[in-house]
Amino acid sequence: MKQIAAILLTLALSGPGLCAAEPLPGWRDTPVRKRLLDFVTAVTTPGGPGYVTPAARIAVFDDDGTLWPEKPRAQGMFALQRLRVMAPGHPEWRTRMPYAAALELGSKYLQEATDADVLQLVATASAGRTQDAFRQDVRDYFATARHPRFGRPWTQLTYGPMRELIALLKANGFRVFISTTGSIDLVRVLAEEMYGIPADDVFGSSVVATLREEDGQLVLRRLATVHGLNDGAMKPLTIDLHVGRRPILAVGNVNSGGDIDMLRYSQQPGVPNLQILIRHDDFEREYAYDEPDGASVKAANANGWLVVSMRYDWLRIFGAE
Amino acid sequence: MKQIAAILLTLALSGPGLCAAEPLPGWRDTPVRKRLLDFVTAVTTPGGPGYVTPAARIAVFDDDGTLWPEKPRAQGMFALQRLRVMAPGHPEWRTRMPYAAALELGSKYLQEATDADVLQLVATASAGRTQDAFRQDVRDYFATARHPRFGRPWTQLTYGPMRELIALLKANGFRVFISTTGSIDLVRVLAEEMYGIPADDVFGSSVVATLREEDGQLVLRRLATVHGLNDGAMKPLTIDLHVGRRPILAVGNVNSGGDIDMLRYSQQPGVPNLQILIRHDDFEREYAYDEPDGASVKAANANGWLVVSMRYDWLRIFGAE
Numbered sequence: 001m002k003q004i005a006a007i008l009l010t011l012a013l014s015g016p017g018l019c020a021a022e023p024l025p026g027w028r029d030t031p032v033r034k035r036l037l038d039f040v041t042a043v044t045t046p047g048g049p050g051y052v053t054p055a056a057r058i059a060v061f062d063d064d065g066t067l068w069p070e071k072p073r074a075q076g077m078f079a080l081q082r083l084r085v086m087a088p089g090h091p092e093w094r095t096r097m098p099y100a101a102a103l104e105l106g107s108k109y110l111q112e113a114t115d116a117d118v119l120q121l122v123a124t125a126s127a128g129r130t131q132d133a134f135r136q137d138v139r140d141y142f143a144t145a146r147h148p149r150f151g152r153p154w155t156q157l158t159y160g161p162m163r164e165l166i167a168l169l170k171a172n173g174f175r176v177f178i179s180t181t182g183s184i185d186l187v188r189v190l191a192e193e194m195y196g197i198p199a200d201d202v203f204g205s206s207v208v209a210t211l212r213e214e215d216g217q218l219v220l221r222r223l224a225t226v227h228g229l230n231d232g233a234m235k236p237l238t239i240d241l242h243v244g245r246r247p248i249l250a251v252g253n254v255n256s257g258g259d260i261d262m263l264r265y266s267q268q269p270g271v272p273n274l275q276i277l278i279r280h281d282d283f284e285r286e287y288a289y290d291e292p293d294g295a296s297v298k299a300a301n302a303n304g305w306l307v308v309s310m311r312y313d314w315l316r317i318f319g320a321e
Numbered sequence: 322m323k324q325i326a327a328i329l330l331t332l333a334l335s336g337p338g339l340c341a342a343e344p345l346p347g348w349r350d351t352p353v354r355k356r357l358l359d360f361v362t363a364v365t366t367p368g369g370p371g372y373v374t375p376a377a378r379i380a381v382f383d384d385d386g387t388l389w390p391e392k393p394r395a396q397g398m399f400a401l402q403r404l405r406v407m408a409p410g411h412p413e414w415r416t417r418m419p420y421a422a423a424l425e426l427g428s429k430y431l432q433e434a435t436d437a438d439v440l441q442l443v444a445t446a447s448a449g450r451t452q453d454a455f456r457q458d459v460r461d462y463f464a465t466a467r468h469p470r471f472g473r474p475w476t477q478l479t480y481g482p483m484r485e486l487i488a489l490l491k492a493n494g495f496r497v498f499i500s501t502t503g504s505i506d507l508v509r510v511l512a513e514e515m516y517g518i519p520a521d522d523v524f525g526s527s528v529v530a531t532l533r534e535e536d537g538q539l540v541l542r543r544l545a546t547v548h549g550l551n552d553g554a555m556k557p558l559t560i561d562l563h564v565g566r567r568p569i570l571a572v573g574n575v576n577s578g579g580d581i582d583m584l585r586y587s588q589q590p591g592v593p594n595l596q597i598l599i600r601h602d603d604f605e606r607e608y609a610y611d612e613p614d615g616a617s618v619k620a621a622n623a624n625g626w627l628v629v630s631m632r633y634d635w636l637r638i639f640g641a642e
Contacts, residue, residue: 055513131561175521188565192376199565200496200522209561211554211582218586220561233532240452240530240541242563244509244520261532265539 023168025315026161032313035306036165039274043248044172050272052248054173059249060239060262061166063180063187063204066253066278067195068158071287072148075182076110076118078141082125099124107148115181115205115256116229122183123207127224131185131209134222138189150318158194161314162251166195169249177243180204181231181258203242205230235262246271253278257295263305275305282311344489346636347482353634356627357486360595364569365493371593373569375494380570381560381583382487384501384508384525387574387599388516389479392608393469396503397431397439399462403446420445428469436502436526436577437550443504444528448545452506452530455543459510471639479515482635483572487516490570498564501525502552502579524563526551556583567592574599578616584626596626603632 023040027033042050043057064070083093083103093099102109102121110118126134142154150157166176178197180187184204191197208225211218230238239247239262250266252259254277263275277300280287291297300307310317344361348354363371364378385391404414404424414420423430423442431439447455463475471478487497499518501508505525512518529546532539551559560568560583571587573580575598584596598621601608612618621628631638 055519132567175519177521184562185565198376198496200498200563202565206562209558211557211586217588217590218557218582220557236532236539236541237530241505241527242521244506244523246453261539265532267538269538 024161024164026164028313028315030313032306032308035274036276039249039272040168040172043272052272056245056248056271057169057172057174058177058243058245058247059166059169059174060177060179060243060247060251060266061162062252062259062262063178064182065255065280066159066251066259067162067178068154069147069150069286070253070255071289072107072110073115073118073182074142074154075122075186076113077107077145077148078138078186079118079121079125080106080110081141081145082137083121086125115231115258116226119183119205119207119226119229122186123222123226124224126207126222129222131220131222134185135189138186142190152318155190155194157318159310159314160316160319163195165251166197170196174249176201177239177247178202178204179230179235179238179242179262181229183207184230203230203238231256231258233261235259236265239265248273249276251276251278252296254280254291254296255289257291257293257299260296260299264299264303267303275300275303276308277305278308279310281309282314282317285317286310345482345485347485349634349636351634353627353629356595357489357597360570360593361489361493364593373593377566377569377592378490378493378495379564379566379568380487380490380495380497381500381564381568381572381587382483382497383573383580383583384499385503386576386601387480387572387580388483388499389475390468390471390607391574391576392610393428393431394436394439394503395463395475396443396507397434398428398466398469399459399507400439400442400446401427401431402462402466403458404442407446436552436579437547440504440526440528440547440550443507444543444547445545447528447543450543452541452543455506456510459507463511473639476511476515478639480631480635481637481640484516486572487518491517495570497522498560498568499523499525500551500556500559500563500583502550504528505551524551524559552577552579554582556580557586560586569594570597572597572599573617575601575612575617576610578612578614578620581617581620585620585624588624596621596624597629598626599629600631602630603635603638606638607631 024033042048043052045051061067064073080102087093087103098117146153147157169176176197178191182204184206187204188199188202191202206227208223208227209220212221246268247266248271250263252263266273266275277296280289345354363369364373366372382388385394401423408414408424467474468478490497497518499512503525505527508525509520509523512523527548529544529548530541533542567589568587569592571584573584587594587596598617601610
């Protein structure tokens with residue numbers, strides 16, 4: 001009984017909302033960390049002015065550049081590897097763009113390609129595969145593939161501070177979703193292991209699949225056609241489709257401005273809410289880049305969003321080394 | 322400590338898989354009930370030949386006619402009430418079909434209308450509403466609306482035996498989803514209260530919504546345009562979109578044959594799976610109807626599905642009275 005009493009005492013001492021002994025250990029003790037903790041405390045304090053019922057505690061995270069590096073985009077590396085395997089059967093790719101450029105330049109091609117370009121590569125590289133076979137392709141690739149700069153498996157390159165934030169939110173009654181501009185089917189295979197988020201709580205860009213009867217079984221086969229790019233103004237629409245409620249917390253990153261609409265959509269009058277924008281300003285530990293027009297940071301300043309500096313706000317970038 | 326030991330003993334005695342003292346009390350002790358219990362025991366028995374890892378325990382249920390009555394369809398009644406409120410502003414409906422017929426005949430119109438017809442009524446009846454306002458409209462309607470024959474609130478007319486099955490599955494590590502041919506947005510508002518299934522684990526037919534900036538806020542407004550009817554061959558595709566894994570258990574009902582593809586899709590070689598088809602053969606306690614071509618029952622016989630008779634397999638139909 002002593003042990004149980006000790007546990008109850010620990011829970012009682014940890015205060016309302018924040019159950020972990022020291023939440024967010026990978027974050028430096030900055031005003032950013034304080035605002036995160038204050039928000040979680042407020043929405044979980046019954047009777048308080050910022051209280052939100054558990055059913056309404058919805059958080060949505062972007063993926064590439066928000067939860068793991070987007071340089072180069074992982075789905076692009078996956079597609080390039082598949083295209084190389086398929087190339088001998090497609091001699092026309094030697095002269096047809098973008099395949100010729102992608103095959104010749106590899107990850108350098110990905111640096112200049114748009115999200116739509118990369119998704120089209122994924123669609124082409126997986127055309128004709130069943131959904132089950134595609135998921136196995138993804139598992140096989142990421143079981144051995146390593147990031148070209150960091151030399152570590154992609155699945156070990158999730159941002160530790162963001163995993164801590166996801167765990168803190170879940171421990172405080174939040175449902176956490178991933179809205180990726182990458183392939184929905186690819187991220188779903190990895191999300192449980194990488195972020196502790198089940199496949200059905202991930203949504204993103206997709207290709208067209210068709211239902212076919214083969215050997216007496218119904219299977220879904222992928223086509224080379226992109227169905228939808230989950231970016232910009234599409235993000236509130238896919239949140240509505242997959243979640244069916246407005247988030248009170250939305251997290252994106254500075255790159256293309258593609259998360260602005262999602263963050264704005266989570267700002268509702270009369271309901272406590274928080275928006276987080278990650279800046280890649282850590283050239284030594286990760287990357288340093290901004291937007292040519294600065295649209296995301298401008299939107300953050302205009303709307304009171306929390307801007308996170310990877311360099312100054314995070315003690316560590318990857319995992320819990 | 323004695324109390325805790327007693328709890329542990331109870332858990333140990335309850336055997337693998339089936340945690341409840343007497344599972345499925347609303348089901349008669351028939352071979353159907355035994356097959357359901359045997360399936361749950363098999364997939365949850367580690368080391369057994371039918372074992373399935375928790376992550377792969379995915380169950381998908383149809384809604385109308387599978388979890389609650391579909392005569393008349395609840396979303397049709399909701400749409401009719403909204404159309405009546407809107408009618409004074411739409412004098413053209415007096416002579417335009419199907420609005421003239423729907424307004425004049427009411428629930429009699431719904432008897433002959435197809436699922437596509439009814440969804441179009443919902444789209445028209447909610448056009449121009451924001452998604453947030455629509456969800457409040459649904460809450461308001463079902464707070465007072467009663468079923469025309471049974472005289473009870475719709476939310477009290479869920480099938481008790483099916484709620485027990487959902488609870489049994491969840492207690493045994495299944496994730497349970499609803500795939501409805503009705504409006505995704507309507508069922509989501511009710512599913513938590515009626516079935517204990519959160520909004521984001523419901524998917525179904527949808528209308529087109531547009532993202533707009535109004536008074537400095539981003540909102541989603543509904544159009545009168547149907548986006549997709551979640552029926553027949555669409556059901557495997559929406560399962561893939563919303564769940565991202567194949568179900569091992571699929572449940573539908575005899576009516577239009579619209580659940581056949583979903584049930585077939587859950588039959589995968591090499592993976593334990595079960596398909597359940599509900600027959601409405603209880604004229605006294607609910608309804609009695611079949612398909613003109615008998616396609617669903619034929620498919621059940623050809624594929625070894627479990628056919629449930631509401632009359633003979635269920636002790637009670639509604640709730641736990």
